[in-house]
Each structure stands twice: as C-alpha cells, then as structure tokens.
Amino acid sequence: MTLKPVQTLGEFIIDRQDHFKYATGELSRILSAIRLATKIVNNHVNMAGLLDILGDHGEENVQGEKQQKLDVFANNIFINTLSQREVVCGVASEENEDFIAIKSSKNQDSSKYVVLIDPLDGSSNIDVNVSVGTIFSIYRRVTPSGTPVTLEDFLQPGHKQVAAGYVVYGTSTILVYTTGHGVNGFTLNPGVGVFFLSHPDMRFPEKGKIYSINEGNYSKFPTGVKKYLKYCQEVEGDRPYTSRYIGSLCSDFHRNLLKGGIYIYPSGTNSPNGKLRLLYECNPMAFIAEQAGGKASDGYRRILDIEPTSLHQRVPFFCGSKDMVEKVEEFMKE
Numbered sequence: 001m002t003l004k005p006v007q008t009l010g011e012f013i014i015d016r017q018d019h020f021k022y023a024t025g026e027l028s029r030i031l032s033a034i035r036l037a038t039k040i041v042n043n044h045v046n047m048a049g050l051l052d053i054l055g056d057h058g059e060e061n062v063q064g065e066k067q068q069k070l071d072v073f074a075n076n077i078f079i080n081t082l083s084q085r086e087v088v089c090g091v092a093s094e095e096n097e098d099f100i101a102i103k104s105s106k107n108q109d110s111s112k113y114v115v116l117i118d119p120l121d122g123s124s125n126i127d128v129n130v131s132v133g134t135i136f137s138i139y140r141r142v143t144p145s146g147t148p149v150t151l152e153d154f155l156q157p158g159h160k161q162v163a164a165g166y167v168v169y170g171t172s173t174i175l176v177y178t179t180g181h182g183v184n185g186f187t188l189n190p191g192v193g194v195f196f197l198s199h200p201d202m203r204f205p206e207k208g209k210i211y212s213i214n215e216g217n218y219s220k221f222p223t224g225v226k227k228y229l230k231y232c233q234e235v236e237g238d239r240p241y242t243s244r245y246i247g248s249l250c251s252d253f254h255r256n257l258l259k260g261g262i263y264i265y266p267s268g269t270n271s272p273n274g275k276l277r278l279l280y281e282c283n284p285m286a287f288i289a290e291q292a293g294g295k296a297s298d299g300y301r302r303i304l305d306i307e308p309t310s311l312h313q314r315v316p317f318f319c320g321s322k323d324m325v326e327k328v329e330e331f332m333k334e
C-alpha cells in the first residue's frame with residue numbers, strides 16, 4: 001500500500017486564498033479554526049463507546065428535539081474554537097436558540113464574517129456506530145464592521161454564502177468544502193492528524209440511480225413525492241433505482257455526490273415544512289451541490305434564493321443529481 005503524495009488542507013486553503021475576492025486571510029483563518037474543531041470532534045466520535053459520551057444529554061434543543069451528549073460536546077467545541085480564535089463576529093448553531101456575538105479582544109467586533117453550524121448532524125446515529133457529520137456555512141456580515149452583530153447578518157439568502165462545507169465522520173473522516181470555486185474533499189489521516197486532498201474537483205453525476213428518503217413517512221408525503229417514488233420503483237429503462245437512507249444528511253449527500261442520487265426530506269412529515277433547517281443544513285448543502293453541478297430545491301424554488309425569516313426555519317429539501325431533482329420537480333408541479 002502506498003500513500004498518495006498529496007496536498008494538505010492547510011496548504012490548499014492558502015493556495016486558493018487568491019480565489020476569494022476579499023483575500024485578507026480572514027476566511028482562511030475561519031476554515032483553519034473549523035478544521036481544528038472537526039479534528040477534536042472526530043477524536044471523540046471515534047472513541048464514543050469508550051467515553052461517557054453516548055446517549056441523551058437529558059435536555060431538548062430549541063426545536064424540541066432530544067439533545068445527545070455528543071451534540072452538546074460538538075456544539076461547545078465549535079463555538080469555543082471559533083470564539084477563542086476570534087475569527088468571526090458571530091456564530092449561530094442549530095443547538096442554540098439565539099446567535100452568539102463574539103467580541104474581539106483586539107479590536108471590538110472587527111471580524112467581517114458570521115458562521116452558522118449544525119455541529120453534529122444525524123445524531124440519532126451516534127449510539128449505533130453509524131456515520132454522523134458536521135455542516136457549516138459562512139457569510140460576510142451585512143451590517144458595518146465594528147458595530148454589534150445583528151440577526152440581519154445571519155438571515156441572508158444562501159446565494160450570499162462565501163463558503164460552506166460538511167464533514168462525515170465515517171469509515172474515514174472526510175471534509176468537503178467550497179468557496180464558490182468548485183468542491184474539494186480532504187480525508188483525515190488519523191495517524192498524523194492531517195487532512196489531505198483526496199477528492200479534487202468533485203462533481204455530481206448528472207444522472208443518478210439512488211434515492212434517499214425516509215419512506216416510513218410515505219402516507220404523509222405530498223402527491224408529487226409519492227408519484228416520484230413510484231417512478232423510481234418502476235421497471236423501465238435504467239429503473240428501478242436503488243433506495244439508500246442512512247438518516248444522516250451529510251452521509252446520504254456524500255454517497256449521492258460520489259455515485260449519483262437524490263436526497264429528499266419533503267413537507268408534511270414532522271412539520272409542514274419538513275424537518276431540515278434552511279440555514280444550518282439546506283443552504284450549505286445546496287451551495288455545495290450547485291458548485292458540484294447538482295441541484296437543490298424545495299420542490300418548486302431554488303433553495304439558495306429563499307429569503308430567510310428566522311434562524312431555525314425549516315424547508316422541504318430535494319437535493320442531488322440535476323436530472324433527478326428536475327424530474328421530481330416535474331411531479332411536484334403537476
């Protein structure tokens with residue numbers, strides 16, 4: 001076995017800094033802080049059965065969902081790393097009701113960026129040793145630098161993101177991100193604790209054969225989704241497609257990105273707008289999907305064009321290979 005001589009994530013971030021129109025190094029420092037936090041979370045996820053970190057934390061988050069101990073741990077790690085390094089002026093997390101303002105000790109509120117994060121995605125998988133993930137999204141603030149960060153800085157449509165990424169803590173740990181110039185994936189070498197470029201210029205196959213949806217909710221799905229599922233299961237041409245659902249958006253998305261497929265979390269299930277959160281889950285994944293030649297919609301509109309109205313707003317999510325998303329949109333329109 002030989003290891004490929006490849007670039008580290010740290011080198012890659014510095015090399016690509018010029019791609020970014022406001023190249024001051026600030027964005028690179030944020031990505032570097034996120035990289036560090038993911039390594040700490042990865043370390044704990046890998047030892048989950050050996051540490052007292054499995055199971056319920058005993059409290060519910062802002063959405064009324066049971067928090068797992070690892071949810072709380074990962075949330076603290078990301079918030080502490082971003083705050084202590086003073087690389088952003090605010091963080092909003094799926095696990096916290098309100099955003100957190102971060103003041104710089106050197107120059108008050110000097111950072112121009114905010115981060116939104118789902119620190120541990122797919123947390124129902126933790127206790128059973130199935131892949132979980134992290135999702136992050138970065139915006140430039142809209143209010144002037146030097147003034148206190150406001151809700152307005154976080155409630156921006158997804159097309160304003162300057163960077164987004166996800167991590168899958170899986171059979172290996174991979175970090176995939178975009179700054180709007182394509183999508184690249186980096187695998188963690190746990191022996192040396194370094195992410196190396198392993199998946200350069202990732203592209204969604206235009207056509208796919210995998211559909212990922214929680215079919216247990218079938219009776220509550222909109223008619224368009226039911227018809228699309230019937231279409232996926234028909235014996236015709238390259239169909240029936242294959243059904244694969246891990247129940248961890250990062251992992252389902254990652255498999256579909258590599259192999260071609262669609263992820264769906266429609267309306268009419270847990271809430272009228274589905275389960276997934278626009279700001280912490282759908283926008284970052286939609287940005288990555290589009291950058292990789294895929295598509296993301298709420299069944300009718302482009303996810304990245306939705307104007308957010310609240311921090312924890314939910315939205316139906318259809319994301320993956322372009323042809324598959326367009327097909328399900330046809331059924332939704334009918």
Ligand code: AHM
Pocket residue numbers: 065094118120121122123124214247248249250275276
């Ligand atoms: P979480 O961020 O609280 O873990 O919730 C999001 C997750 C997604 O990763 C996953 O695709 C979905 O919820 C699974 O939900 P369900 O169990 O309803 O299918």
Ligand code: MG
Pocket residue numbers: 118120121122249281
């Ligand atoms: Mg999540």
